[in-house]
Amino acid sequence: MDGYVFESVDQPCTLLLTYYSRSDQGSLFASGSVSEITPVGVEDLCVTTGEIKPFESDYSDVYQCWEVPVTLCFHRAGTYELEYLDFYFGDEVPRRLSIGTWRFEICAPGELAQPLVYNDYVATNRPDIYRFGSATLSPDIKIERIYCGEDRFFTLNEDTRESDRITLENIAAPVFFVKPKITAERDGRSLTLQGSECFCGGLDVDEEDILRSRQHAQEMQSNVA
Numbered sequence: 001m002d003g004y005v006f007e008s009v010d011q012p013c014t015l016l017l018t019y020y021s022r023s024d025q026g027s028l029f030a031s032g033s034v035s036e037i038t039p040v041g042v043e044d045l046c047v048t049t050g051e052i053k054p055f056e057s058d059y060s061d062v063y064q065c066w067e068v069p070v071t072l073c074f075h076r077a078g079t080y081e082l083e084y085l086d087f088y089f090g091d092e093v094p095r096r097l098s099i100g101t102w103r104f105e106i107c108a109p110g111e112l113a114q115p116l117v118y119n120d121y122v123a124t125n126r127p128d129i130y131r132f133g134s135a136t137l138s139p140d141i142k143i144e145r146i147y148c149g150e151d152r153f154f155t156l157n158e159d160t161r162e163s164d165r166i167t168l169e170n171i172a173a174p175v176f177f178v179k180p181k182i183t184a185e186r187d188g189r190s191l192t193l194q195g196s197e198c199f200c201g202g203l204d205v206d207e208e209d210i211l212r213s214r215q216h217a218q219e220m221q222s223n224v225a
Contacts, residue, residue, distance in 0.1 A: 002100040003177030004149045006194055008112045009077055014050075015177070017068040017099055028097075029054075029066045033090045037070060040084040040096065044076040047085060070099075077108040079150065100173055103150060105181060113191045117143075117182055119198050120162075127201030128171045130178055133162030134195075140186055146195065147181040168200065176200040 007013045021027040029052050037047045050069040057065050074080065082102045086094035121131040130148050133156075137143070145153040146163070154166050168176060180195040 001175040001177055002102060002171070002173040003179075004103050004105075004147075004152075005177070005179045006105045006107070006147065006181035007074065007179070008107050008194075009109050010073060010075060012071045012073045013104075013179070014069055014071045015099075015102075017070060019066045019068060019097075020063045021066075023062060023064050027064050027066060028087070028089060028095055029068065030064075034087055035090050036088040038086045038088075038094070039072075039082060040086060042080050042082050044074060045080070045082075046073045046075070047071070072104070074104065074106045077106050080104045080106065105147075105150060107181075107192065111192055113193055115193075117193050117195045119180075119196045121198055122196075123199040123202035125201065125203040127174055127176045128168045130166040130168055130176075130198060130200050131163055132156070132166075132180070132195065132198070137161060138186075141191070141193075142185045144183045144185060147183075148178045171200075173201075175202055 001017065003015075005013055005015075019027070019029060034049055034052060037049055039045045039047055048071045050071070052066060052068050055065050055067050057063070070085065072082075080103070082104065083098060083100070084096050085099055086096050088094050117134050118136050120133045120135055124131060132146050132154075143156050143161075145155060147153045148166065148168065152168065154163055156163055177197060177199055179197045182193040182195050184191045184193055
């Protein structure tokens with residue numbers, strides 16, 4: 001899974017990573033004893049984890065499936081790219097694992113206005129298709145742009161307050177996660193808001209998606225020194 005996340009300084013952001021391994025090959029996560037996680041190539045970032053546990057899928061007889069929640073908290077505003085984390089499994093030797101290609105846009109304290117704008121579309125059936133619509137959006141807020149990447153933005157249809165199907169370019173992973181930045185206007189004042197997440201390609205994950213996910217991770221893992 002790759003993704004784009006807009007967040008504020010010192011605000012935790014939890015990503016639910018999934019790892020697949022063949023049932024006959026075992027998994028590092030089977031012990032469940034991750035003592036520490038450190039980011040690779042990114043400063044001013046604290047990473048913690050929650051309960052790591054297996055989950056059932058239609059392909060559990062072939063693959064072990066693991067949920068690995070990681071919570072990221074950036075301490076400085078800026079734009080960050082993160083692809084790898086070092087996992088410590090109860091010893092002093094880290095295992096460097098790919099997490100996909102992630103871009104985080106972190107704004108300064110006080111820049112992000114409230115409330116969170118909930119996206120009615122929590123998932124789509126293709127990683128390169130994104131949609132946004134909000135039935136709960138206050139009528140006095142006029143959305144100007146919705147960013148689903150640093151240089152990817154679009155607007156809503158004024159009559160429906162929903163987007164068309166947005167095609168995302170150069171998406172390599174089978175699932176692309178978006179937690180968007182939203183620029184808006186209310187009573188003549190500019191606002192920066194945050195939208196809730198959408199899992200592009202998160203509907204109807206099948207064995208082909210699992211194989212694509214493993215291949216994507218292996219290609220990234222091959223770059224690890």
